[in-house]
Amino acid sequence: EVQLQQSGAELVKPGASVKLSCTASGFNIKDTYMHWVKQRPEQGLEWIGRIDPANGNTKYDPKFQGKATITADTSSNTAYLQLSSLTSEDTAVYYCARERGYGSRYFDVWGAGTTVTVSS
C-alpha cells in the first residue's frame, strides 16, 4: 500500500527550528516530486514547495524562501521539511504529499500531517 508516514507533533519555542519527516512506503520517492503544504488552524492550504529527490533540486513559493528548507534522503525513502526562526505564524499542520508522477502536477497521496505549535 502506498503511504506517507509523517513525524509526530512538535511544540517549539519562538526563534527555534524544527525538522519534520515524511517516510514513504509502497513507492520510491526518487520516481516523483515530493511536496509540502501548510494549513494554519481553521485556514486554507498553502503550497510551500517541492523537491526532486532524484537530484535534490527544490522549488519554493517565494513566501517561504528563507523559512522552509526541503531535503530528501533516498536511502531511507524520506523527505524532510525544516522550518527556521519560528514564530506564532508558523503554528500550523504541515502535510507532505506525493506528486503522482513527474509532470502530473497534482497530489494523489498525502501524509496525515504534523502539527507544529510555536509557543513559549
Next chain:
Amino acid sequence: DIVLTQSPASLAVSLGQRATISCRASESVDSYGNSFMHWYQQKPGQPPKLLIYRASNLESGIPARFSGSGSRTDFTLTINPVEADDVATYYCQQSNEDPFTFGSGTKLEIK
C-alpha cells in the same frame, strides 16, 4: 501568482440534490492541451483527498457523483446527488505555474 477565487464560501444542500462549486483563476491554467486545475476534499482532522485532476478526470475510487468541468479560467466541481458523507471543505488547486496555489475553500453542509 495565480489567484483562485472559489464561490460560494459555504453552501447548504439537501440530501439528493446537486451542489455546484465554482473556481475562477486570475489567469489561464491551460497548457499543452491540459487544464492544470484539480479538486480536493478535506474532512475535519484529515488530510485533503484528491477528487478530480486536470479539470475533469475522476480519481480512482471516487464516486461518479463527483464531476469536474471547465477550462482556462473557469472551473466547476459538481456533486450530484449529495450524500451525508460529502460534508467537507472542497479546494481547487492550480499547478500550471509556480507557485502552485489553492482556492480558499468551500464548506459544504447538509440542509
